């Protein structure tokens with residue numbers, strides 16, 4: 202891959218797909234000037250800190266995506282580091298998957314998963330949209346792209362209402378279905394500011410969440426998603442797409 206967006210923010214960057222994004226994005230021929238790699242606990246994020254040691258663009262920053270009161274401070278910190286420039290690309294990657302079916306789903310499980318997987322991405326996008334707008338305004342590129350301004354929500358095929366053949370997994374499925382609606386809304390509401398919004402299914406991937414039986418490696422998934430991101434445009438704005446570039450049903 203050749204040129205990364207100038208300034209990128211990723212949530213949940215300490216392990217799994219978030220960490221793999223950081224590892225691959227720093228290897229672009231032209232890496233970002235700033236890669237804000239956020240995680241709940243920077244002190245224990247040893248793999249991420251290793252990458253940051255050898256790539257000065259990686260700025261490890263503390264963010265619990267459920268600590269909404271901390272968002273504004275983070276935005277102010279990032280804004281001052283950007284020195285008047287905008288933030289081009291955000292990946293809302295952090296999520297939880299608490300497994301429960303019809304009988305054992307509780308209000309607490311539903312609420313907890315919804316808070317992390319839906320309320321957090323909505324609130325993060327609201328907080329950072331001024332920096333995305335600034336990036337779009339400062340860009341001389343025509344049309345919409347990840348180099349200009351884009352928001353990616355990490356979704357899942359498990360959130361697709363149309364593809365659901367097996368039931369179960371109430372909190373996670375419902376949260377990702379809601380995130381899909383959020384993404385579609387964002388693609389409409391932010392279009393006039395030339396900010397893209399896309400939902401991505403990374404495949405079933407061998408991470409802590411996906412488990413070791415998953416058929417796709419993090420390397421393959423993230424390579425595929427970065428290809429997808431690099432070709433995002435008006436045509437793919439407001440779609441649910443997988444790591445191979447296939448558009449999936451909502």
Ligand SMILES: NC(=O)c1ccc[n+]([C@@H]2O[C@H](COP(=O)([O-])OP(=O)(O)OC[C@H]3O[C@@H](n4cnc5c(N)ncnc54)[C@H](OP(=O)(O)O)[C@@H]3O)[C@@H](O)[C@H]2O)c1
Pocket residue numbers: 212213214215216217218219240241242264265266267293294295296297317355356357358402403404405406407408409410411412415
């Ligand atoms: N793996 C799959 O097969 C698969 C399939 C479809 C969709 N996805 C989606 O892909 C994304 C990444 O999944 P993954 O497989 O990499 O999952 P993972 O290995 O379980 O990693 C989840 C990441 O989210 C972070 N996180 C969770 N709650 C957080 C919070 N409150 N604040 C900040 N960070 C938080 C975790 O940080 P901590 O280390 O602090 O817990 C971790 O970095 C998720 O959105 C997931 O739903 C994955």
